[in-house]
Amino acid sequence: MYLLRLQQVSLExxxxxxxxxxxxxxxxxxxxxxxxxxxxxxxxxxKLITGEYTSDxxxx
Numbered sequence: 001m002y003l004l005r006l007q008q009v010s011l012e013x014x015x016x017x018x019x020x021x022x023x024x025x026x027x028x029x030x031x032x033x034x035x036x037x038x039x040x041x042x043x044x045x046x047k048l049i050t051g052e053y054t055s056d057x058x059x060x
Contacts (some may be wrong), residue, residue, distance in 0.1 A: 003028055004049065009058030011044060018044045021058070 018041040
């Protein structure tokens with residue numbers, strides 16, 4: 001059972017792809033750390049999860 005699951009999620013701003021067919025899941029009692037360079041899409045991923053953004057394609 002997943003607490004959170006992203007399946008084939010894509011997100012673009014203009015011509016710049018932020019996520020392309022991304023898959024991600026979090027299981028109960030699992031710890032997650034999100035790291036990356038500036039502009040890599042960390043905040044965009046969190047905004048997709050919270051519903052602030054909607055994905056161009058895929059299922060959350």
